[in-house]
Amino acid sequence: MPEKVRHDGWGCELSEPLRIALAGLGTVGAGVIALLDANAELIARRAGRAITVSAVSARDRHKDRGVDLSRFAWEDDTRTLAERGDVDVVVELIGGSDGPALALARGSFAAGKGLVTANKAMLAHHGLELARAAEAAGTALRFEAAVAGGVPVIKGLREGAAANRITQAYGVLNGTCNFILSRMEGEGREFADVLDEAQRLGFAEADPSFDIDGVDAGHKLAILASIAFGTEPAFDDVALEGIRHVLAADIAEAAVLGYRVRLIGMAEESGSGLFQRVHPCLVPVSHPLAHVTGATNAVVAEGDFAGRLLFQGPGAGAGPTASAVVADLIDIARGNVGPPLSMPSDLLTRAVRAAPGDRRGRAYLRFTVADRVGVLAEIAAAMRDAGVSIESLIQRGAQPDGSVLVAIVTHEGPERSVAQALERLRGSQSLVGRPMLMHILD
Ligand SMILES: NC(=O)c1ccc[n+]([C@@H]2O[C@H](COP(=O)([O-])OP(=O)(O)OC[C@H]3O[C@@H](n4cnc5c(N)ncnc54)[C@H](OP(=O)(O)O)[C@@H]3O)[C@@H](O)[C@H]2O)c1
Secondary structure, three states: OOOOOOOOOOOEOEEEEEEEEEEEHHHHHHHHHHHHHHHHHHHHHHHHOOOEEEEEEEOOOOOOOOOOOOOOOOOOHHHHHOOOOOOOOEOOOOOOHHHHHHHHHHHHHHHHOEEEEHHHHHHHHHHHHEEEEEEEHHOOOOOHHHHHOOOOHHHHHHHOOOOOOOEEEEEEEOOOHHHHHHHHHHHOOOHHHHHHHHHHHHEEEEOHHHHHHHHHHHHHHHHHHHHOEEOOOOOOHHHHHHHHHHOOOHHHHHOOOOOEEEEEEEEEOOOOEEEEEEEEEEEEOHHHHHHHOEHHHEEEEEEEEEEEEEEEOOOOOHHHHHHHHHHHHHHHHHHOOOOOOOOOOOHOOOEEEEEOEEEEEEEEEEEOOOOOOOOHHHHHHHHHHOOEEEEEEEOOOOOOOOEEEEEEEEOOHHHHHHHHHHHOOOOOOEOOOOEEEEEOOO
């Protein structure tokens, strides 16, 4: 009997090395090389064959990256990596939704190569196109590192929970916001002050808006929602609200009420469609997400048979992110070339965007108001007229500027009613600055 030989998606025998090219040699790229070096033998045994680097590319050929690159061919133009005959899989670690990363991804599939990427921005915007291209080429597209860094949540949901109908997936998806909120909570400092420190310590970018305005978490949520709900990735459907307007006083009030403030990315099925939203929330201290601090990320998914699943771990950094990238490579080396998303892309549905306001829940509202008679009555009347029932109301004495802080927690009700109450108060002479609305994660 002739010995049966197994092949991967490219006709190579599974005993031959999987040959990769790396585009981008920054934090994650250098981390991938360090990991492949450190655990080469273990990886080869687990994958059934060695994973070897054929060629690399970045902007600056002469930069010291703490790893020996002299063993690999260098390409000045990242796009040529995909055209090399000694490359089976391209690893894209440049970043950015378009530009060289997208050109390389498209070029990889056109050349029949697999692609592993950590690029959430590219997948949130072009995930469907790339999944289709990978399927058409019969190659792999893997992106575990794009959501929650080292936490295997994509694999956990796509494979581990594949038999479940997921009703909710939500989590703490941005380490920078987590760092800032944790510091504000621990030290009672204001947002701008802590952001300044985070930038000096390297926890926040010089332009921090992607993180603090919820865009980064939104990219991850768009991918997560697609995997959880079998929908086409649709970043434009994600409503974004960041943490710029959270005051130290909000965090202090939340603590008094038994909550912590977290930036939560949430995708949830409702009667009218799919909610996808990133927003600061009050999380009960008894909830696991209340204990997620610093660069840790965590995702909760509710499966109809599995129940509540919690994925938690380091959401960034060279080691954790490289771990996820190399796990994808091992998967491909083993010949696991399934659909990139939760099912073949022509079976994914276009999610109907749930009507804003349809969701029910409790809310925290904070008003900074003028210290004069009748203000509380005006706020209470707006709530009553919009049909919002108040569970608790706290008024804190005069702030340094003479204003007063009013914090309200509502009973459960349609979010639409709370929005209507705020609309009634728009332009009121009693309010100093914009009110703060945070939904409560119950
Ligand atoms: N850092 C993390 O913890 C983390 C976690 C999860 C996901 N990710 C994702 O992983 C990807 C890489 O992140 P990173 O933190 O490693 O970024 P990084 O440290 O800024 O590295 C980016 C690399 O891309 C190269 N590059 C930039 N523009 C290029 C161009 N036009 N042509 C060729 N090379 C170019 C840079 O070259 P030079 O070095 O020569 O300038 C650098 O080596 C991003 O998609 C990011 O969102 C990162």
